[in-house]
Each structure stands twice: as C-alpha cells, then as structure tokens.
Amino acid sequence: MHTSMSAPSGARINAIPLQLREQGEVESRPTSSFVDGQSIYSSGERAGQAYRVEFGAVRVYRVLANGRRQILAFHFGGSWFGLQNGDHHRSTAEAIGVTGVKCVSLRESPHVWNGLLPAVLENFSSAQEHQLVIGRQSAVERIAAFLLEMSAHAGHSRRFELFMPRVDVADYLGLTIETVSRSLTKLKNKDIIKLHGARGIEIVDYRALQNLCL
Amino acid sequence: MHTSMSAPSGARINAIPLQLREQGEVESRPTSSFVDGQSIYSSGERAGQAYRVEFGAVRVYRVLANGRRQILAFHFGGSWFGLQNGDHHRSTAEAIGVTGVKCVSLRESPHVWNGLLPAVLENFSSAQEHQLVIGRQSAVERIAAFLLEMSAHAGHSRRFELFMPRVDVADYLGLTIETVSRSLTKLKNKDIIKLHGARGIEIVDYRALQNLCL
DNA sequence: CGTGCCGTTGACAGGCGTCAAGTACAGTGG
DNA sequence: CCACTGTACTTGACGCCTGTCAACGGCACG
The missing domain is CATH 1.10.10.10 (Winged helix-like DNA-binding domain superfamily/Winged helix DNA-binding domain)
Structure with a gap:
C-alpha cells in the first residue's frame, strides 16, 4: 500500500531544512508517524502545538457547511504548520501517504513562538501567493x-x-x-x-x- | 472630497487597538498621512518596515503580468500590514481615502519583530479565511x-x-x-x-x- | 476474473465574464 | 441657475468556461 507515495516521500527526507535544526527544542521531540489520510489535528480541537513535517506530506483544509472543501495548503518536508492565534483549530490537517511529524507544545514552551516567526511569515506568503492563483x-x-x-x-x-x-x-x-x-x-x-x-x-x-x- | 469616506473612518479612530499600545516603539513614530489612491509601498521596493493603519483604510494587492489585479487584503484602523520575510515587497499598498499610517523600521529596531507575531498570525488567518471565500x-x-x-x-x-x-x-x-x-x-x-x-x-x-x- | 477506486472523457446546462448601452451624481464653467 | 462633462454604477445581451451528471477505462486487490 502507498507504494507510489512512499518512494517520492522517501526521497524528500533529505530535504529537511537544516536552518531549523538550531531549535534543539524541536529536535528533542520524537517524530510521530501517520498513515495516509490520518488526521493530525481536526477543526474544533484545542490548539497549542506547532507541527513540522519530517517526511511525507500534509494537507490543511477547511470544510464549508454544505460540504465544499478548500485545501488551504500542502506542507512538505521541513515545513511548519498548525500555527495560529486562536485557542481552537479552525482547520484540519491530514497526512498524505505515510508521514512523519514533530510536535512542540507552545503551552509548555511558549518561548518557542519567537523562533517560529519566519515559519509563520512563510505560511502567510504562501497563502497570499495562492490567493492570486484561485482569485484571478x-x-x-x-x-x-x-x-x-x-x-x-x-x-x-x-x-x-x-x-x-x-x-x-x-x-x-x-x-x-x-x-x-x-x-x-x-x-x-x-x-x-x-x-x-x-x-x-x-x-x-x-x-x-x-x-x-x- | 472624500466626504463619504472621512465620516466612517473618523468613527474608526476610536477603534485603534489598545493592546498594541504597549509598544512604545510604535507610538513614538509620527503618523504619515496619505491621500486617496496614494501608494504607501510598491511591489519591488525594498522592504524593512512594519506599517499600522491609524485611520482610514488600506488595500494591499498584487498585479499579474496581464493586468489582472488581486486585492489580498483590506486593512482598517489598528491593523498591521506590510509584514513579510523577503527583502523586497511583492505587493503594493495604497490608501483608500485619507489615511494615516505609522511606520516602524525593522532594520533599526529588529527586536520589534517579536511583538508583531500576533499581527502576522492575524494577517495569516484573514488570508486563509479569504481563500475559502474566493476558492469555494x-x-x-x-x-x-x-x-x-x-x-x-x-x-x-x-x-x-x-x-x-x-x-x-x-x-x-x-x-x-x-x-x-x-x-x-x-x-x-x-x-x-x-x-x-x-x-x-x-x-x-x-x-x-x-x-x-x- | 470480479470488484472497487481513481481517473478520463463526453454531453449539457448554468454561472460568470465580456461587451455595450443606459443611469445617477458630483464638479465645472457659462 | 443650468447645461456640460467625467466618473462610478447598473442593467442587458450574449458567449464561453467550468460545474454537473453520466459513462467508460485502467489498475490494484481479493
């Protein structure tokens, strides 16, 4: 199963961003593994963690009441996701193929936020880029x-x-x-x-x- | 001129966010005033400042090569804009009606970045919300x-x-x-x-x- | 070889873009 | 005071792009 996915995602492991390794906080955490389609967090759940893709891929999406779904972003090796300001998640994150994810609790280690600004800006930039694509x-x-x-x-x-x-x-x-x-x-x-x-x-x-x- | 705009924007001055007042860095700066349609920054210009709307409104947009324009966001009193990770602006910001804007140099005062994380998350959240609207x-x-x-x-x-x-x-x-x-x-x-x-x-x-x- | 999932292709209809004309209104000048 | 002008907005006609519905094909799996 997932043979067509695990091959490319395997190649992607080497692409894990080195510039983020400095955060020992992150490296100290174990990597959780998810199977294809498995939820990493769901809309409505309490937030408070930062996530980073180690290998594989992640889709982050929201669903309108009538069932229409909008995938807000795909995340690949090295990318942070799940960063937001509210108490509760407004989106759902799922693994695409076999995927490894590292989590950091922002409640236990709030100071980690400071190092995540570049990641948030990166996410923001991608969202804006995507606005052009779907808008025009x-x-x-x-x-x-x-x-x-x-x-x-x-x-x-x-x-x-x-x-x-x-x-x-x-x-x-x-x-x-x-x-x-x-x-x-x-x-x-x-x-x-x-x-x-x-x-x-x-x-x-x-x-x-x-x-x-x- | 702009009478239909200055009335509501005047009402909005009181709505300037108090939780951001703590940053004396921002309050110390004078407010620059812009007329309707005036550019606050343009795509391609060097970045390095953070902007906050004091009164009036701002549109931030990008233009595709064929002339199609996508407005990424409107910003009103108290909202931060122009926050990004690259060296150069990829979007243009213009005043809508008579508008007051406070600027902070992030090169002279890089530590200001730390206080701007909530603002960036806010911008990011708005962009995601808008993705749903224009996508689905x-x-x-x-x-x-x-x-x-x-x-x-x-x-x-x-x-x-x-x-x-x-x-x-x-x-x-x-x-x-x-x-x-x-x-x-x-x-x-x-x-x-x-x-x-x-x-x-x-x-x-x-x-x-x-x-x-x- | 059947079954189910995923992807492709076709027919058709409807929503939105395009082009064009018409209306409302503010500002200007006689 | 009123015609003139330009801009912003509305409305209509029409065509295309894309969504919808349906049938078909390919591939993995049992």
Missing part, C-alpha cells in the same frame, strides 16, 4: 501554477510524482476533479507536459508553463 | 461574506458605508464589477439588504446573509 487565474493557469509549485518542492525537477489524488488538487485550486483532469489533458495535448500514469508528471516545456502563470 | 463560494456568497466582513469592521453595525469603489470589491473577491453589482441587486431584491446610494449598505436580514456563507 483560469483552470489551465491554476494547474500550471500548481505543477510549477510541486516541481519546486521536488527540487525544480522536470520529472516528479504528485503525492495527492485529483480531488486534493481540485480542492486546493478551487476546481472540480473533472476540470483538473481536462486541464492536464490540454497541457499534454499542447506538448507542455507528459503524464506518466495517474500521478507522474514530466514538464516538457518549462517556459511555456511559466508563461501561463503571468 | 459563488458570486452572491462572496458578496454576502464581504458585507459581513465590512459590517464586522464597522462594529457589527447593520448600517455602514463601503470605503472602496466596486472595482476594489471585485478585485478582492475575484469577480468583475458587473457581477458585484448584479449580486448586490440580487440581495436587494431578496430584501436581505438595502442600498443607500452607491456606497451605503443596510443589512435587513442579518441571518439570511450569514446562511449564505456556510
């Missing part, structure tokens, strides 16, 4: 931006595997799975990308993909 | 959410004035001005709101508006 870009443009984002997380590789199913891509980009599929097909037919199986992506024309995101 | 809601639902947001900034008043023109609302919600106008008309025809002139909003059925944002 067409379906194909969103897919292009998404593929470039995933490529960047894979070390700007031209060939990589998507960690998540289509429904996650759709809920991240504010689209439906059908539109995601159709947009990928369009990019394929324009010889901008090649598809290798359901999750494999090969970027043939990197520049064309970038031009779509203008 | 219809035009009418976005307008409903927007009106409730503006109402909240006016002390949850049922009657308030919009500070900004339709084009700002549209670029904030990822819509066109025509769709904004039509959606407002729909809400008006359903007797959920009343329109008083171009900018005046009266919420007749608060509950109905909330139900639209589910």
Whole structure:
C-alpha cells in the first residue's frame, strides 16, 4: 500500500531544512508517524502545538457547511504548520501517504513562538501567493501554477510524482476533479507536459508553463 | 472630497487597538498621512518596515503580468500590514481615502519583530479565511461574506458605508464589477439588504446573509 | 476474473465574464 | 441657475468556461 507515495516521500527526507535544526527544542521531540489520510489535528480541537513535517506530506483544509472543501495548503518536508492565534483549530490537517511529524507544545514552551516567526511569515506568503492563483487565474493557469509549485518542492525537477489524488488538487485550486483532469489533458495535448500514469508528471516545456502563470 | 469616506473612518479612530499600545516603539513614530489612491509601498521596493493603519483604510494587492489585479487584503484602523520575510515587497499598498499610517523600521529596531507575531498570525488567518471565500463560494456568497466582513469592521453595525469603489470589491473577491453589482441587486431584491446610494449598505436580514456563507 | 477506486472523457446546462448601452451624481464653467 | 462633462454604477445581451451528471477505462486487490 502507498507504494507510489512512499518512494517520492522517501526521497524528500533529505530535504529537511537544516536552518531549523538550531531549535534543539524541536529536535528533542520524537517524530510521530501517520498513515495516509490520518488526521493530525481536526477543526474544533484545542490548539497549542506547532507541527513540522519530517517526511511525507500534509494537507490543511477547511470544510464549508454544505460540504465544499478548500485545501488551504500542502506542507512538505521541513515545513511548519498548525500555527495560529486562536485557542481552537479552525482547520484540519491530514497526512498524505505515510508521514512523519514533530510536535512542540507552545503551552509548555511558549518561548518557542519567537523562533517560529519566519515559519509563520512563510505560511502567510504562501497563502497570499495562492490567493492570486484561485482569485484571478483560469483552470489551465491554476494547474500550471500548481505543477510549477510541486516541481519546486521536488527540487525544480522536470520529472516528479504528485503525492495527492485529483480531488486534493481540485480542492486546493478551487476546481472540480473533472476540470483538473481536462486541464492536464490540454497541457499534454499542447506538448507542455507528459503524464506518466495517474500521478507522474514530466514538464516538457518549462517556459511555456511559466508563461501561463503571468 | 472624500466626504463619504472621512465620516466612517473618523468613527474608526476610536477603534485603534489598545493592546498594541504597549509598544512604545510604535507610538513614538509620527503618523504619515496619505491621500486617496496614494501608494504607501510598491511591489519591488525594498522592504524593512512594519506599517499600522491609524485611520482610514488600506488595500494591499498584487498585479499579474496581464493586468489582472488581486486585492489580498483590506486593512482598517489598528491593523498591521506590510509584514513579510523577503527583502523586497511583492505587493503594493495604497490608501483608500485619507489615511494615516505609522511606520516602524525593522532594520533599526529588529527586536520589534517579536511583538508583531500576533499581527502576522492575524494577517495569516484573514488570508486563509479569504481563500475559502474566493476558492469555494459563488458570486452572491462572496458578496454576502464581504458585507459581513465590512459590517464586522464597522462594529457589527447593520448600517455602514463601503470605503472602496466596486472595482476594489471585485478585485478582492475575484469577480468583475458587473457581477458585484448584479449580486448586490440580487440581495436587494431578496430584501436581505438595502442600498443607500452607491456606497451605503443596510443589512435587513442579518441571518439570511450569514446562511449564505456556510 | 470480479470488484472497487481513481481517473478520463463526453454531453449539457448554468454561472460568470465580456461587451455595450443606459443611469445617477458630483464638479465645472457659462 | 443650468447645461456640460467625467466618473462610478447598473442593467442587458450574449458567449464561453467550468460545474454537473453520466459513462467508460485502467489498475490494484481479493
């Protein structure tokens, strides 16, 4: 199970951010392991911890009352998540594939907050970037931006595997799975990308993909 | 000029956040005044300052190469903005109506960063909230959410004035001005709101508006 | 080989963008 | 005082993009 996920996530372990190692507070904690789809925290639960992805991937999302879901962010190795100001989580975080996560209690060690400012700013920046994508870009443009984002997380590789199913891509980009599929097909037919199986992506024309995101 | 703006923004001066007064660093700075549409900082400029709205309002936006604009956030009295991790601004901030802004240099006083974590978390939270709106809601639902947001900034008043023109609302919600106008008309025809002139909003059925944002 | 999940493709309808015309209003100048 | 002008907003007609519904194909697993 999850063979198609564990291979790329294994490669990603080496990408764990060294600049955050300085925080001995974090390194002293054990890594918790989660299986695919397992909840790391849920909306409504009491907050008070900071989380960092060690390996694998995490989706953070919120669900509207009518069932519509919006994935706010994907997090990969080294990325912090779950940082917020309220007492209770307003979003849910789930593992994508087998995923390792380190937790720090902010109640026991409130001073850790000080070191997390760069991480919060990073999250904030990503959220703003994503606002542009879902606010002002067409379906194909969103897919292009998404593929470039995933490529960047894979070390700007031209060939990589998507960690998540289509429904996650759709809920991240504010689209439906059908539109995601159709947009990928369009990019394929324009010889901008090649598809290798359901999750494999090969970027043939990197520049064309970038031009779509203008 | 701007009479329709200065009245509500004047009321808002009292709403300046007291919990931030502790930072004498901020209070020691003079307030710079900006006229309607004046740039506070621009995309590409060197960053290194934190900004706080004293009175009036501010829009922060980015523009894609093809001219499409996305307003990332509106900021009102007491709100911090311009906080980011890079060396250079990736967005532009402009005054809406006559606006007062206090600046703090983060290069001269880097320790100020520590006190700004709550403000960054607040900005981050707002961005996430907005992701849901523009990612998963219809035009009418976005307008409903927007009106409730503006109402909240006016002390949850049922009657308030919009500070900004339709084009700002549209670029904030990822819509066109025509769709904004039509959606407002729909809400008006359903007797959920009343329109008083171009900018005046009266919420007749608060509950109905909330139900639209589910 | 059947079953179930995931992804793709097609037909169709509806929502929103685009283009265009019309209205309201403030400011200006005669 | 009133016509003129420019800006902001509204309304209408129309077309496209994307959502919806449905059928189909591929692959893993039992």
